[in-house]
Amino acid sequence: MDTRPHPAMPVPDIETLRDWLQSEIDEEVVRFGAAPKPLALGVWYATHLQVARIETRHSLPLAVLQTTFCALPRRRRAVLPLIAHANQQLERGRWFVQQEPLRLTYAMEVPAQRLDAGRLGREWRRFYNEAVAHGIELTLRLRAVTYVDLLRQKRRAREPTS
């Protein structure tokens, strides 16, 4: 395994990430943000929208993978215990709660300097598996709705009725 330093390796931008990811997965990868410099990329799955963006945190360039999986849980008192339990079972990343509306988000960071198409695809699939496995359990046990469904409902409500 090559563990030598690569000081001159450039940090990939969103377009590069998109090309790498598109070569690794079958689903269509979409950009978010304006065309010359998009902010993030994402893939719409049946269960969730999985996005990735590049951020620099503590001088360290990271590819941040994130998805908001479900929202509006009816069993609100069970949210924190179930999230704590899920976090203990995770191989990497973390689940946490965001407010207004109450929704459950899963996020993970990957060092970006040594990424390539294969590694990005591998981490993307790893993230997908973790998000789906724990997200479905959390959604069902919390009596929540998937965030994709919620977005769909909001969109329907905004559309003018004929």
Added chain:
Amino acid sequence: MTAGLTPEATADANAEAQAIDLVSPVPAECWRALRGWLDRLGVDYEPNLHDELGLTGYAVRLRNYLLGIGLGVRSTGPALTLTAVLCRGMDRPQVALAAVDRANGQVRLGQVLFFPGPPAELSFFATWSFDLLDEATFALLFDAVLAELNDVGFPAVMAVRGYHPTDQAAPWADPELQAEAPEAPDASDGEPPADTGTATGTSASNEAGTSNEAGGSDATSASGEAGAVGDPGALRDPAPRPPTRRRGPRGPRRN
């Protein structure tokens, strides 16, 4: 490599090298690379050599955190794991889940975990595939984790009124010794029996899920060595609160 070392240090180095070559499921070159990174980073570390598991990682004793650095085999291959015990024991475990969730919403690397114990613990856990790292990235990651511990871990510990991780390390680290140890001389003076009844539980980090188990044990074993042995003040319960008086209703009394 062992030139200029004392015989004891040479023996330790040989034992560690043997452990690297024989026992660990992670390739030895990964361990050597990690050790070289730590050396060149100037980190003062100690190897955790388990009798059966071999080399389980390196322990770095910071002033306020017990940091474990280890390598394990994940689904994507060898992975670097950084763990830290943020606090061991707390006054407000009832708000721990909320504090941990808030910390996980703010943390920008890894995750914060709560183990109910006893003793209740807050800990930090982060892991990355080893092939995504090099020396420069590891140095940045190490600094980033330390910054996250201060930025996010400390407020979480304050929210739960946690205790310093080395305060209660020794009594919990070896419950069998606790059970066999003679009673403290002041135990008959009306003082509570120093929580020894709850000391039968294993360390919470070792009870973590399958994924987080290896990293947690690194820091825990480090803390077991680093604790203040026999410190009676560490086990003493906080003074009970005086009973609060209820105020009567304001305004004129009704008949």
